[in-house]
Amino acid sequence: xxxxxxxxxxxxxxxxxxxxxxxEIGRPVIGAERRFVDRAVGKLLFCAALAAIVAVFFIIxxxxxxxYQIVLETGLWDFLAGAEWNPTGRNPAYGVFPLxxxxxxxxxxxxxxxxxxxxxxxxxxxxxxSPGMKSIIKPAIELLAGIPSVVYGFFGLILLTxxxxxxxxxxxxxxxxxxxxxxxxxxxxxxxxxxEDAISSVPREFKEGSLALGATHWQTIRRVIVPGAxxxxxAAIILGMGRAIGETMAVLMVTGNAxxxxxxxxxxxSPVRTLTGTLGIEMGEVAFGSTHYHALFGVAVVLLFxxxxxxxxxxxxxxxxxxxxGTARPIPSGRVTAAIRRSTPYRALTAxxxxxxxxxSAPFGRLLPPRTSQRCxxxxxxxxxxxxxxxxxxxxxxxxxxxxxxxxxxxxxxxPRDLGRAGGIFPAIVGTFYLVGGAxxxxxxxxxxxxxxxxxxxxxxxxxxxxxxxxxxxNGTPSIVFGLFxxxxxxxxxxxxxxxxAGQITLGLMILPTIIRTTEEALRSIPGSLREGSYALGAxxxxxxxxxxxxxxxxxxxxxxxxxxxxAAGETAPIMFTAAIFSxxxxxxxxxxxxxxxxxxxxxxxxxxxxxxxxxYGTAFVLLLLVLTIYLAAILVRRRYRRETVM
Amino acid sequence: MTGKSLSGTTTVAVxxxxxxxxxxxxxxxxxxTAAPERITVTGSTTVLPxxxxxxxxxxxxxxxxxxxxxxxxxxxxxxxxxxxxxxIGMSSxxxxxxxxxxxxxxxxxxxxxxxxxxxxxxxxxxxxxxxxEVRGIYNGTYTNWNQVGGSExxxxxxxxxxxxxxxxxxxxxxxxxEDFTRTQEEFNSNGGIQQKVSQTPxxxxxxxxxxxEGVKPLALDVGGTSVRPTLQNIKDGTYPISRPLYMLxxxxxxxxxxRYIEFxxxxxxxxxxxxxxxxxxxx
Numbered sequence: 001x002x003x004x005x006x007x008x009x010x011x012x013x014x015x016x017x018x019x020x021x022x023x024e025i026g027r028p029v030i031g032a033e034r035r036f037v038d039r040a041v042g043k044l045l046f047c048a049a050l051a052a053i054v055a056v057f058f059i060i061x062x063x064x065x066x067x068y069q070i071v072l073e074t075g076l077w078d079f080l081a082g083a084e085w086n087p088t089g090r091n092p093a094y095g096v097f098p099l100x101x102x103x104x105x106x107x108x109x110x111x112x113x114x115x116x117x118x119x120x121x122x123x124x125x126x127x128x129x130s131p132g133m134k135s136i137i138k139p140a141i142e143l144l145a146g147i148p149s150v151v152y153g154f155f156g157l158i159l160l161t162x163x164x165x166x167x168x169x170x171x172x173x174x175x176x177x178x179x180x181x182x183x184x185x186x187x188x189x190x191x192x193x194x195x196e197d198a199i200s201s202v203p204r205e206f207k208e209g210s211l212a213l214g215a216t217h218w219q220t221i222r223r224v225i226v227p228g229a230x231x232x233x234x235a236a237i238i239l240g241m242g243r244a245i246g247e248t249m250a251v252l253m254v255t256g257n258a259x260x261x262x263x264x265x266x267x268x269x270s271p272v273r274t275l276t277g278t279l280g281i282e283m284g285e286v287a288f289g290s291t292h293y294h295a296l297f298g299v300a301v302v303l304l305f306x307x308x309x310x311x312x313x314x315x316x317x318x319x320x321x322x323x324x325x326g327t328a329r330p331i332p333s334g335r336v337t338a339a340i341r342r343s344t345p346y347r348a349l350t351a352x353x354x355x356x357x358x359x360x361s362a363p364f365g366r367l368l369p370p371r372t373s374q375r376c377x378x379x380x381x382x383x384x385x386x387x388x389x390x391x392x393x394x395x396x397x398x399x400x401x402x403x404x405x406x407x408x409x410x411x412x413x414x415x416p417r418d419l420g421r422a423g424g425i426f427p428a429i430v431g432t433f434y435l436v437g438g439a440x441x442x443x444x445x446x447x448x449x450x451x452x453x454x455x456x457x458x459x460x461x462x463x464x465x466x467x468x469x470x471x472x473x474x475n476g477t478p479s480i481v482f483g484l485f486x487x488x489x490x491x492x493x494x495x496x497x498x499x500x501x502a503g504q505i506t507l508g509l510m511i512l513p514t515i516i517r518t519t520e521e522a523l524r525s526i527p528g529s530l531r532e533g534s535y536a537l538g539a540x541x542x543x544x545x546x547x548x549x550x551x552x553x554x555x556x557x558x559x560x561x562x563x564x565x566x567x568a569a570g571e572t573a574p575i576m577f578t579a580a581i582f583s584x585x586x587x588x589x590x591x592x593x594x595x596x597x598x599x600x601x602x603x604x605x606x607x608x609x610x611x612x613x614x615x616x617y618g619t620a621f622v623l624l625l626l627v628l629t630i631y632l633a634a635i636l637v638r639r640r641y642r643r644e645t646v647m
Numbered sequence: 648m649t650g651k652s653l654s655g656t657t658t659v660a661v662x663x664x665x666x667x668x669x670x671x672x673x674x675x676x677x678x679x680t681a682a683p684e685r686i687t688v689t690g691s692t693t694v695l696p697x698x699x700x701x702x703x704x705x706x707x708x709x710x711x712x713x714x715x716x717x718x719x720x721x722x723x724x725x726x727x728x729x730x731x732x733x734x735i736g737m738s739s740x741x742x743x744x745x746x747x748x749x750x751x752x753x754x755x756x757x758x759x760x761x762x763x764x765x766x767x768x769x770x771x772x773x774x775x776x777x778x779x780e781v782r783g784i785y786n787g788t789y790t791n792w793n794q795v796g797g798s799e800x801x802x803x804x805x806x807x808x809x810x811x812x813x814x815x816x817x818x819x820x821x822x823x824x825e826d827f828t829r830t831q832e833e834f835n836s837n838g839g840i841q842q843k844v845s846q847t848p849x850x851x852x853x854x855x856x857x858x859x860e861g862v863k864p865l866a867l868d869v870g871g872t873s874v875r876p877t878l879q880n881i882k883d884g885t886y887p888i889s890r891p892l893y894m895l896x897x898x899x900x901x902x903x904x905x906r907y908i909e910f911x912x913x914x915x916x917x918x919x920x921x922x923x924x925x926x927x928x929x930x
Contacts, residue, residue: 086827157842172850258830281808498689581716594717607839610857
């Protein structure tokens with residue numbers, strides 16, 4: 001693996017034939033026809049790679065097109081800093097300030113809960129767990145990422161809010177705290193897996209050296225390993241923040257959605273309203289072209305900019321560390337390390353982290369002998385893993401126990417009757433497959449072509465950098481923003497109406513970055529020597545890519561595709577305005593018809609149809625089963641694949 | 648990399664790709680042979696249950712008919728019917744002046760009435776309120792149940808999202824367009840409010856007539872007499888908070904759309920209206 005990297009790096013230095021400028025030199029003489037195919041393919045791939053930029057451009061244009069009018073109407077300052085959101089009052093007010101603070105507060109508290117638990121879990125997996133334990137706990141935590149957000153919301157609405165109301169003796173459980181707990185559970189898998197990668201990639205010698213000097217395992221972890229992985233961990237936290245801030249369905253179901261700033265500001269039991277929640281609950285019924293409608297697009301623009309800021313921060317940090325999760329990363333050179341050290345977020349985080357570790361370790365370090373402090377620390381770490389696993393257990397248990405009873409042959413193969421209170425969910429299951437299949441048909445060719453272009457065809461140029469930036473931006477775009485874009489562009493502007501095709505394209509755009517990234521990773525892990533060998537035998541670039549590079553990269557690409565299927569199948573926000581309908585007796589017979597889909601069906605059952613609790617649990621169970629099966633498949637494929645590459 | 652494990656991976660990969668291809672094939676090759684007569688109905692989530700139940704009964708009679716019902720809200724319904732993207736729009740409010748101006752050909756079909764219930768948790772001892780008290784709670788004047796004749800407990804005010812037709816009606820009828828208290832928790836459906844109120848002892852909310860499971864509807868104190876929201880009282884207007892529900896067509900309906908609306912207005916259709924806890928307009 002490391003060897004592959006270094007060879008590649010050398011190729012780059014010696015001007016490996018990568019772009020048109022240099023490709024003619026030093027290449028064996030080849031037939032004109034083959035050369036033509038080669039060029040045509042190159043052009044084609046280039047066009048595909050531009051798709052990401054075009055998509056981002058369109059998203060921004062279409063959000064601004066409908067959103068800028070609110071700024072004209074209220075003024076930028078009154079829109080951003082206005083303290084009141086009351087679009088239908090006698091004097092309508094469109095101040096998004098409480099929504100911004102709500103969003104940030106929910107995210108911040110979620111991080112306070114998620115970060116210690118995730119880092120504890122990451123340390124546990126990387127350093128403490130036995131291999132057998134690791135092989136259970138790691139996939140278990142990753143499974144948390146596979147639970148669709150509407151299922152979390154369902155769980156939160158039924159159990160969590162009620163628990164908070166009773167446990168803390170509050171008049172109402174719908175609160176900032178409830179939203180933060182749910183978001184924390186949803187962010188934990190992201191933070192844990194990225195942080196675990198960072199910790200595992202700290203060179204072995206560091207650890208061995210520390211142990212050889214007589215430090216205990218805990219001292220080594222605290223003073224050597226965690227500080228060594230700190231930049232990776234901070235990137236993990238920022239990625240987790242990105243995940244948390246863009247979440248819609250779970251949040252809107254549990255936060256109470258009152259557009260107030262908590263009073264006092266730290267009152268975690270106050271209801272709050274987030275930017276995403278506002279879009280989720282108001283977009284469906286707003287009158288087209290009204291000021292309120294424009295205000296909602298303004299909200300989407302604000303949301304996009306906040307996520308953009310967070311994701312740029314993550315990008316700065318991750319690109320500085322070089323390498324991506326899932327592949328072994330080379331030790332940062334002195335220059336890169338220095339660059340990381342210079343970045344402001346890094347400095348702030350280091351300062352904060354050292355203060356925290358200092359404070360946390362003070363009682364152990366000074367008062368307790370090293371062995372005892374190690375025991376205490378490991379206890380806390382194990383506890384954090386236990387909490388995460390318990391959360392997974394409670395959610396699964398609740399849904400499986402209540403949902404299994406609803407499952408019957410009729411439920412799985414029938415059409416819904418009596419508003420979903422009777423009959424089955426077959427059209428929703430099939431509709432979900434159609435949506436996901438269509439999304440893949442859109443995203444898979446585009447994504448793979450983009451990745452091939454980025455990895456095989458170009459050196460780093462401003463253009464590739466902007467393509468990558470566009471991909472990152474797409475990756476960080478909240479799913480509800482995709483939904484709004486799909487609605488404004490596909491449903492209204494293109495005149496598709498609420499239809500299968502609008503949903504497929506919207507979902508396709510949403511999963512495009514995942515496919516591009518995983519494919520890129522898979523391609524990069526193919527050793528440069530394979531390519532060299534192929535070229536040496538006289539193969540053209542395209543022959544080399546299609547026959548030599550792509551086949552061994554297939555499992556990696558497949559993992560990406562499977563993960564995207566899981567994500568697309570569980571999303572509600574992008575399809576609720578573009579493709580989903582509540583009920584339909586038949587399956588859609590053309591792309592212009594709307595479909596039923598499992599996540600939307602669950603959302604409607606839980607929030608709109610009274611007396612459908614059994615069917616809600618049943619639908620949640622089926623959706624969960626479907627998505628988790630897909631994730632499990634991805635985990636298995638990857639495990640197989642990793643074992644091979646290690647060999 | 649051993650040969651055995653490589654072939655294993657390839658098998659998995661090929662299987663995966665096959666699944667994907669099958670999914671895509673499912674998408675493309677799905678043309679049905681018979682072309683049934685087909686209409687789309689979209690709009691208000693309040694009217695949706697009627698449209699949906701009527702669809703089931705109607706399709707049982709006319710096997711070739713296909714009626715596709717979806718929600719989205721009254722504004723969606725008005726726009727879809729006006730622009731012709733749907734054959735029938737559903738609305739739980741009257742047309743706004745700009746909508747009448749934009750789509751002059753829209754025809755309203757009054758298919759049912761809906762009452763709005765004020766609901767509290769069954770544990771709450773309050774039985775009836777005056778409209779002024781309701782307004783006082785929603786605008787933030789009263790924050791504790793003991794101010795309106797209940798026991799000491801904070802009132803958790805629950806309402807619909809600001810784009811909802813139900814809220815608009817409530818706002819005009821009860822609130823006199825006064826602003827709601829800013830601590831009001833908002834849900835985007837009747838079911839959400841019902842769920843919340845049934846779970847929360849201090850909660851106060853408003854929902855359509857059908858959403859009474861696990862909650863207690865309050866009587867309204869009108870001029871000293873307490874009026875319960877019974878069908879009779881709503882029908883004759885004694886219980887005042889009710890509104891008409893419409894189906895909208897662009898011009899007079901034809902073909903399937905016409906037969907469907909006629910079916911809803913027939914005795915059988917109006918029975919469905921009643922069974923879904925709305926107020927029939929005929930018979």
